[in-house]
Amino acid sequence: MRIQAAVVESRGGPFTIRNLDLEEPRPDEVLVKITAAGICHTDLSTRAFWPRLPMVFGHEGAGIVEAVGEQVTTVAPGDTVCLSYRSCGTCGQCASGRTAYCDAGITALNASGTRTDGSTGLTLMGEGVYGNFFGQSSFATHALAYESNCVKIPADFSPTLAAPLGCGVQTGAGTVLNVLQPAAGSSLVVFGAGAVGLSAVMAAVAEDCAVVAVDPIASRRSVARDLGAVAALDPAEVPDVAAAVRDIASDGPHYAIDTTGRSAVISQAIAALRQRGTLALVGIGKSAEFDIMTVMAKGIQLRGVIEGDAVPQSFIPQLIKLYEQGRLPVEKLITTFPFSDIEEAARAAAAGEVIKPVLTLS
Template sequence: MQIKAALAHANNAELRIEDIDLAEPGPGEVIVRVVATGLCHTDLTVLAHAPLPWPAVLGHEGAGVVVKVGAGVAKVVEGDHVLMTTSSCGTCKSCVAGQPSYCVHFRALNTSGGFRRDGGCSHSQHGKPVYGRFLGQSSFASHVLAGERNLIKVDKALPLDLLAPLGCGIQTGVGAVLNTLRPSAGSSLVVFGAGAVGLSALMAAKLAGCTTLIAVDRLASRLELARELGAMHAIDAGQADAVAAIREITGAGADYAVEATGIPAVMAQAIEALGIGGTVALVGVAGATASVSFNPMELQNKRITIKGSIMAGDHGVPDVFIPELIDFWQRGLLPIEKLVKHYSFDQINQAVHDAHDGSTVKPVMRLPQ
C-alpha cells in the first residue's frame, strides 16, 4: 500500500514528507494507521550521525488504529486502538524470563532496516529499499507495519495524541526508577538531564516515595518544570559544580541517580555523585563508540552499583507496565501532559528544531486523519 512518510535522506538533513510503499502484513504482523507519534532523543541521535543506508523512516513512539492484521494475529483486531513499543521475539531466554526490553534478538528485530527473511524490504520507494521498521515501527509515517508483540491495546476513549510517548520516552524514564532502581521510600534521587526521560524518572521517584529529589540541567525552563513536578532542588549545571551541590544537599552523596543525557562526562558525574551504597541507572543514549571513565577504587570503597536501563527496564513487560502508566496518569500521578507540545505532521522539522534547542520537552506530531 502507498503511505506518506517523513523521509531522512542524510544525516542532519531536513525530513521530507513523501509517498512510499509499505508491504502487506505477513504472519504475526499488523498495519496501524498512525494517529500520533512522539519525537524521541534517540531519533535525534540517529538523525544526527547514524551510518544508515538512506533514505530512512524513523520514529518509535507511535499510537494509532489497527487497519489490517496478518495470519495468526490474536492480540488485536481491525479497529483496535494501540500504543506501540519496540520489538521482541518472545522466545529467547530474556523474553521467557520476563525481560523483553533485553531480548537477545533486539538488534536484529529493531534495526534490520525492514529487511525480511526472503530478502525483500517492508518499505520501498520507486522499487528501491527504504530503511524502515526502526525500533519496530518507523512511526514518522501515516501507517506502520508492526509485529503483534509491539502493540499494547488501549481503551478507545484514551487520547492517543497524549499517550503516544508511553511507548518509549516516558516508559524508559519511569521504568528506570520503578523497575530498574526500585528506590526505597525516604531515599534521595538525582536526575541528570531534565528532558522527557529525566522528568519521567523524577515523577516516578516521587511515586516511589523518594523524599529528596534533585534535578540537574542547563536550561532554566526545564529546571522550573522539574520543580513543578516534584524536585526539591534544581541545579543549573552551567552555573554550579553539580557533584559538589548534590553532596551538600544530601550530606554524603545521593542514594540513587538516573543519567538521561547520554553525555559520557555527565555519566561520570552521575557515578561520582553517589553516596555509600548508591546505585545509578544509565539511560541516555551515548552512541556505540562512547566510553565513560570512573575510579574503580571509589566504586569499591562506596559499594556503588552501575546499571543500564532501556525501555521498560528490569523485568518490565510493556503489556503490563504501560497499562500501569496509564493508570498513574488517570489518577493524576504521572502528569505527562506537562511535558507534551503538539505539532502537525508537516511541522516535523520544527519539532526536531525545538527538541534540539530544548524549547519543547516532548514533541508529539498529530497525523492527518
C-alpha cells in the same frame, strides 16, 4: 497501499514528507493507522549517522489497528494501540520477562532498517525504502508493527499522551519503578531533565522520593520543580555539582540516574552518591571514563538500563493508570506539532525549546 511518510534521504538530512507505498501486513504483522508519534532523541541522533538510506524513523507511535496477519491474535482491527520496541518473545530473556534484553538483540529486530529476512515493506516509485525502526517506523500515516510491540490501550485515551509511553516515558519511569524500586523517603538525583529524565522525576515523586534534577536548560529545571523535585540545579552555575547534590540530599542520594551518556556527568553522579548508592545508566554513549577506585571504595552499583526494563504489554497499562491517578502528568512534557511540521518539531527538540514533541495525524 499509498501512505505518507517522513523520509530521511541523506545522513543528517531533513525529514521530508513523501508519498510511499506500503505492503499489506504479512502473517505476523499488524497494520496501524498512526494518529500520533513522539519524536525521541534516538530518532534525531540516529539520522545523523544512519547508513541505510532512504529511511523512515519513528518509534513512539500510537494509532488504530486497520488489519492484522493471520497469525496475529492479541490485537484486532479497530483496537487502539501504543507501539513500543520489538522483541522475539521466545528466547530465554523474553521467556523470563526481560524482553528489553531479548537475545535477538536491539539491532536485528529494532535497528536494521529491514525485516529479519532483509526485506522492507516500503517503496518509493518502485525503489525500496528502509524502515521497520523499532518494529514500526511510525513517522508515517500508516506503519507495519508486530504483536510484541503493539499494546492495546483504552480507546478514549489521548493518542498524544499515549505515544511517548512507548519509549521515552517508559524508559525514565521504568528505570525508577522497575529497576531502582526506591523506598518512600529515599533520595534520587536525575542528571539530564529531558523527556526521559523528567519521566524519572515524575515516577520518583510518585513513589514519595526526594528528587534533585540537574540540567542546564532553565525551562526544564522549572518543569522538574513543577513536577515535585525538591531542587533543580544548573550545572553551569554550581561550582561543584556533586557537593551541591550531597548538601541537598544529606550524605548524598541513595540513587542516581544519568540520561546524558557523558563521562563528566557520570563522574558527577558517582561523586554525589552516598556509600553503596546505585547509578542507573540510561543515556546512550560510546564510552565513558570514571574513577574505578571511587566506585569500589564507595561500593557503588552500576546498572545499565534499556527501555526501563519494561515489558510494554504490562508496563504501558501501568503508566496509563498512574496518569489517570494524577501521579504521572505526562502532558506537562508534551508540545504538539502537525505531522507536516516534523522538521520544525525536530529542530525545536534539538534546540531544547521543547521537551517532548508529539506529531499529530488525522
